Amino acid sequence: MKILILNYEYPPAGGGAGNQTKLLAEEFVGKGHDALVVSSHFKGMPFFEIVDGLKIIRVPAFRKHKSKSSLLQMAIYLTAAKLPFFILCLFWKPDVILSFFLMPTSILAVTGKMFFGIPCIVSLRGGDVPSHMPGNTGGYNLLFKKIADFIVRKADMFTSVGSALSETAENDFPGIKNKLRTIRNGIRVKQRYRRKYDKINFIFLGRLSPEKRVYELIEYMHEIDFDFNFYIIGDGSERSRITALLNKIKDSRIRYCGWLDKKEAFALLKKSHFMLMNSEVEGLSVSALEANSFGTPIISARCKGMNEFIVPGRNGFLFDNAEEFAKIINKVVNFTPEEYDDLSRNSQNVMKKEFDISVKAEEYLDLFEEVTR
Incomplete structure (x- = not known):
């Protein structure tokens, strides 16, 4: 299966969602699937690379900080990703699109669904659901809500990382209920370190x-x-x-x-x-x-x-x-x-x-x- 993954964050830039994108993409490849990630470029990183079979495209977004991305940088990512996204849909022909965050990446995902008939799944992370973290969307709630309602209507399925987030998403977007599954974040278990218990x-x-x-x-x-x-x-x-x-x-x-x-x-x-x-x-x-x-x-x-x-x-x-x-x-x-x-x-x-x-x-x-x- 060809899996196209969209996330404006990808290591070394970004937080938990970027790390989760990387882990899942690596697992998909390890299980014999063809996965490709389209993310934002960060200084010092190649615009394209293949790591252990995983393809990564990084488009210009002028991101300055590893820890955060501004609304402007997200908008630049969305604009810069359009051309490679359409080329991939036309010639690479993914079987499915997995988009991390309701905004901005899912705008591309539902575009792929509408123009090319490619099924798309949106992974809700928390900060992208207005009532879950109001501070993250407060200044543009009205615009966010209109675009989000459109995405909810068009996307095939949604996932959330927990039952509390699922409940909030259902309250914010009543039409999402029958399309929503809870798939919690995962991790590769590390070696346990036995620490001396003094200081x-x-x-x-x-x-x-x-x-x-x-x-x-x-x-x-x-x-x-x-x-x-x-x-x-x-x-x-x-x-x-x-x-x-x-x-x-x-x-x-x-x-x-x-x-x-x-x-x-x-x-x-x-x-x-x-x-x-x-x-x-x-x-x-x-x-x-x-x-x-x-x-x-x-x-x-x-x-x-x-x-x-x-x-x-x-x-x-x-x-x-x-x-x-x-x-x-x-x-x-x-x-x-x-x-x-x-x-x-x-x-x-x-x-x-x-x-x-x-x-x-x-x-x-x-x-x-x-x-x-």
Whole structure:
């Protein structure tokens, strides 16, 4: 089967959706299919390459930051991708189109459906569903809604990364219900690292955007009265606010590391005992899955997306406020090495049983077969 994949984010640029695109595309190729990704170009990367059989086209979008893409850059991607997209539809003749995000890539996907009769599937990620993360679409909700309603009518199927996101999408777009399937994000399980349980290392890994509430997380950690390391990895619109806070409190236990490439980020993740998250809402955090895959449990605010992923005491803990957060931190710091090792092992076992990327790829392939019959 020929699978055309559209996403304006692809490693080394972008976040969880870009990483998920790469993992799924590699799995499709590994299972004997012909996959091709059309994404945005980023400095230092080739405009076209073939990696282990996976074809990648990167079109100009003038993207300046690995961590984020502006509306203008998304629009440039959409414009620049039109020509290669139409050429691929005419001459490469994909059997199915998989588009990540409702906007902007799905405009191309439904165009392929309308002009060439190619079935298309849209993967909803969270930030592209207005009521799930209102801040991501707030300034252009009316325009977004009109285009999104058109895409909902024309696309063959939709997937979402969790039941909470599916419920929100059904409320925002009533016509989507019979076209929507939940296929959660997947991960390749890593080697579990047995960490010495003395000085505790915490980590945050993700975009520094308002809904992640990292500023408040730093305030919570600053109030903790024992010695620890807290590594903050990421970049985004909240960076200046966060660095200003760190300069003000001058807490040597809390370190901002900036945006790191995957190898550097994983090196810190391997030695971290817990990942900290304080999001207002999530789709299904790929960073959290990666942490669990290394055997790193999650301590997260209770929110959409994380509620259906974390089982307290099994692969992490959930909190509702600063007081509960402090209680959890004081609890885990008093774990015996054996108690921590059990939690670490269970965290990785959750990934093996429920989030194996190979299984998720098969779920997509089953859906491709369904829409191409």
